[in-house]
Amino acid sequence: MTLTQIMKMLVACILVITFILVSASAYRQHRTISSLAELTDATSSIVNQLAVDQLAHVDETGNKYSYAIDMDRMENLTFNSEIGGENFEFQISINYQGSENRRFGPEPPENSTNCSMIVACSLWSNNRFQLAKLGVIAWRV
Amino acid sequence: MKDQGVADVLSMAFMFILLVFAAVLINAYSMRPLRAATDRQLELKCEYAYQALETSWVEPYTISILRAAAENVVLEQPTVPGQYLRSAMENALDYLSPPGYEISLAFTRDGKTLTFNENKAPPSKQFVRSGSVSIMGAGGENVVVQVVVRLFSVS
Numbered sequence: 001m002t003l004t005q006i007m008k009m010l011v012a013c014i015l016v017i018t019f020i021l022v023s024a025s026a027y028r029q030h031r032t033i034s035s036l037a038e039l040t041d042a043t044s045s046i047v048n049q050l051a052v053d054q055l056a057h058v059d060e061t062g063n064k065y066s067y068a069i070d071m072d073r074m075e076n077l078t079f080n081s082e083i084g085g086e087n088f089e090f091q092i093s094i095n096y097q098g099s100e101n102r103r104f105g106p107e108p109p110e111n112s113t114n115c116s117m118i119v120a121c122s123l124w125s126n127n128r129f130q131l132a133k134l135g136v137i138a139w140r141v
Numbered sequence: 142m143k144d145q146g147v148a149d150v151l152s153m154a155f156m157f158i159l160l161v162f163a164a165v166l167i168n169a170y171s172m173r174p175l176r177a178a179t180d181r182q183l184e185l186k187c188e189y190a191y192q193a194l195e196t197s198w199v200e201p202y203t204i205s206i207l208r209a210a211a212e213n214v215v216l217e218q219p220t221v222p223g224q225y226l227r228s229a230m231e232n233a234l235d236y237l238s239p240p241g242y243e244i245s246l247a248f249t250r251d252g253k254t255l256t257f258n259e260n261k262a263p264p265s266k267q268f269v270r271s272g273s274v275s276i277m278g279a280g281g282e283n284v285v286v287q288v289v290v291r292l293f294s295v296s
Contacts, residue, residue, distance in 0.1 A: 004146065008149050008150075008153065011153050012153060012156075015156050015157060015160060018160060019160055019163075022160065022163065022164050022167070026164075026167040026168075026171065029167075029168075029171050030171055033171055033172060033174055034174055036175055036178075037174040037175050037177070037178040040175070040178035040179065040181075040182060041178055041181065043182075044181060044182055044185055047185070048185075065196065066192070067192035067193060067195075067196055068196050097236055117182055117185075118239065119186050119189035119190075120186070120190045120193035120194075121189060121192070121193050122192075122193050122196035122197040128198055128203075129196050129197050129205070130197055130198065130200070131193060131194075131206075131233055131236060131237065132193075132197075133237070
């Protein structure tokens with residue numbers, strides 16, 4: 001075997017190894033990105049559940065006002081949800097004009113990836129509908 | 142023998158180019174699901190902005206922000222005066238806009254248009270939610286005002 005042939009063989013081997021490494025890295029990155037995208041969608045889903053159903057204001061006649069948050073309904077709320085066979089925990093924050101953020105639920109763990117989302121909503125407070133923001137930080141359990 | 146050597150080198154160079162091309166392609170496309178999820182969130186934020194403006198009242202009145210603006214398009218003497226509404230609306234839109242984005246509103250009825258925080262520059266990204274508000278006209282008839290809420294990037 002000549003030196004040229006050895007060099008060619010070496011270059012071919014390096015190419016094959018690089019190809020395997022790039023493929024493995026791409027697969028790992030794809031899984032991470034998919035996991036983040038799932039967490040993002042799960043957070044959106046939790047926000048929807050809260051704003052449309054679980055925290056929606058219900059008046060004396062039983063009419064439900066979706067997208068209008070009633071903080072009194074926070075008392076019976078459980079801060080976990082199962083979405084797509086996975087369990088998520090979340091923390092809620094509510095902010096309205098001229099007020100501090102009010103937080104409800106457990107603190108997000110430091111060693112776990114979380115996703116936050118803040119949406120506009122209406123807040124039922126002092127017999128008035130006022131502009132507010134609903135924030136959710138969700139993470140996998 | 143010499144031709145054989147050149148062919149080997151060429152095939153290796155081709156494999157190398159293919160490898161670089163594949164790596165760039167994989168990297169470019171791997172972020173797509175995350176970008177799509179982020180766009181879905183922004184779409185949702187636009188929907189929520191519309192719903193919040195439709196439900197929340199203009200302080201200190203007991204009329205929703207969208208309805209108050211629609212009245213300003215149709216009625217000569219709306220519940221909320223125009224100047225006061227514009228100031229309240231600017232505060233509301235400023236408060237609701239996510240970081241890096243702004244919200245604009247347009248109300249249209251029979252060619253008459255009322256806009257708030259109009260976007261002049263073409264945005265790189267925008268999400269639109271259309272709807273309508275039905276109010277009682279001066280003659281007692283039902284008048285429908287078209288509403289368009291835009292969430293657009295300002296970067």
